[in-house]
Amino acid sequence: MEPSREHSHAPGQSLWPVGLAVGVVALLVGFIVSWPVVAVGAAITLIFAYLWIRELVAGNALTEPAEVVVPETRANRSAPPKQVPALAELRAGTPVSRSVFLELSTLGLGGVIGGLVTLPVLGFSVLPAFLKQGVAQHDLGPMSNFPAGEYVITSYTSDASQGFVSRRTAFVRNNGLLGRLPSFTIMSSRCVHLGCPVQPNGEPQSAHEKRYKDVTLVPVMPSGFGCPCHDSQYDNEGNRTSGPAPRALDRYSYSIVNGHLLVGSVFSVAYVVGTGAQAEIHETGYAFPGEPITGLESWLYPLQPPH
Ligand code: FES
Numbered sequence: 001m002e003p004s005r006e007h008s009h010a011p012g013q014s015l016w017p018v019g020l021a022v023g024v025v026a027l028l029v030g031f032i033v034s035w036p037v038v039a040v041g042a043a044i045t046l047i048f049a050y051l052w053i054r055e056l057v058a059g060n061a062l063t064e065p066a067e068v069v070v071p072e073t074r075a076n077r078s079a080p081p082k083q084v085p086a087l088a089e090l091r092a093g094t095p096v097s098r099s100v101f102l103e104l105s106t107l108g109l110g111g112v113i114g115g116l117v118t119l120p121v122l123g124f125s126v127l128p129a130f131l132k133q134g135v136a137q138h139d140l141g142p143m144s145n146f147p148a149g150e151y152v153i154t155s156y157t158s159d160a161s162q163g164f165v166s167r168r169t170a171f172v173r174n175n176g177l178l179g180r181l182p183s184f185t186i187m188s189s190r191c192v193h194l195g196c197p198v199q200p201n202g203e204p205q206s207a208h209e210k211r212y213k214d215v216t217l218v219p220v221m222p223s224g225f226g227c228p229c230h231d232s233q234y235d236n237e238g239n240r241t242s243g244p245a246p247r248a249l250d251r252y253s254y255s256i257v258n259g260h261l262l263v264g265s266v267f268s269v270a271y272v273v274g275t276g277a278q279a280e281i282h283e284t285g286y287a288f289p290g291e292p293i294t295g296l297e298s299w300l301y302p303l304q305p306p307h
Helices: 016-033 035-058 098-130 160-166 295-300
Strands: 004-013 062-070 138-142 151-157 167-178 181-188 210-212 215-220 240-242 251-257 260-273 280-284
Touching: 016 035, 016 098, 035 098, 138 151, 138 210, 138 215, 151 160, 160 167, 167 260, 181 260
Parallel strands: none
Antiparallel strands: 004 062, 138 260, 151 167, 151 215, 167 181, 181 251, 210 215, 251 260, 260 280
16 A cells, blocks of 8 residues: 655744854853853844744744655545645644654753753852842941041951951042041052052051051052052052053942941942042942953953852
């Protein structure tokens, strides 16, 4: 008995899977390059996945007729060929062709595998930024230790459990009042080029050193700050004036509690306009040394692990 052959609509060539693959590649490359590329890749992936699924469901793919083998029987031997309905004509409960089933299965399986691969990466790289990091504030002592208009080289142990290796140095300046609130400038001593310790361009007044618990305070009247490693120079507001540093010196947040100055988390600064309490600080989140935070380079800079 020879089987007869009929034609049905099966998925054929479509550009949507190619677009989906391009989107996934862009997404993965984005994890190495930068967040904007991740966003573009995710957008391309979602758009083409939607278009592909919609095409499959609607039966609008550019299809080639595929042969369906129907066993020949005595009943259908003399009957005219029966037309198999197109996918668009299928109603709920009507079985789909094997090729459509395989394509939908492949798409679904690919989505599951893609999710299993990308979700852990996203979880480890993105989630920590949204979780409470528990930045401890450190008491630098009474505000009276910081005369208005003067810088004080302030060193303290940021984590007592780690001992001396966690010593940090910040340049603290009391800017006086901003309205009715005290204003401070607290700059990190870490060079934003490659992380060497920046020094004030001026003689520290060691004879006037003060101590408060683990904090040492040495007044200084600097004419800017300089890095001994590759000679990056910064002005008194932390703006880069020369050298390879890509931005201004990082700063610390602070709060005043019971008349004491508490230093908080560090953040990065592109540049500062103005001085003292009136300064306009163009800040971002934390960036690593060497990382530009403005301009085209900041878009192409590789992603860094959470701070
Ligand atoms: S580390 Fe400071 S200039 Fe290079």
